[in-house]
């Protein structure tokens with residue numbers, strides 16, 4: 001496994017606020033988008049396939065941030081390899097451009113139905129990104145984190161707390177209460 005590019009503490013502070021979110025049209029679920037502390041590196045811009053795809057769209061490569069909190073994907077490092085899609089047992093990810101062919105920066109504040117394609121080689125082109133549209137379904141199997149060739153995915157179940165704190169829905173549990181986030 002390559003080193004992870006997303007730092008462990010990218011969202012774990014009361015001082016850090018998300019820059020926006022992408023919503024699911026089910027009206028219930030969404031994932032946050034966070035500032036990328038390593039945005040100056042824009043690792044995807046080193047990839048010739050990514051550069052060519054952006055040029056074909058007439059778009060510039062600009063900082064896109066970290067999409068997701070428990071399933072965090074560094075869109076500035078994602079090169080649309082699709083390895084995450086090949087291993088995810090619950091189709092957490094979709095190729096966002098196969099649902100809405102818009103610049104990646106415009107996903108901030110946008111709503112998706114989750115009808116995008118989910119197979120490894122179904123990307124629209126190499127400007128596409130792996131979008132954790134079903135972050136809420138993740139089973140924390142860790143397979144995507146381990147296989148991503150860019151180290152662009154960080155899986156951290158404990159970050160659910162920071163997802164909820166940003167949403168204003170976090171409830172601190174008493175030591176004797178049942179964990180509401182536990183899976184059956």
Ligand code: SF4
Pocket residue numbers: 071084087088089090091092093137138139140141142143144145155
């Ligand atoms: S950790 Fe497993 S279930 Fe969760 S997004 Fe990655 S591959 Fe899918």
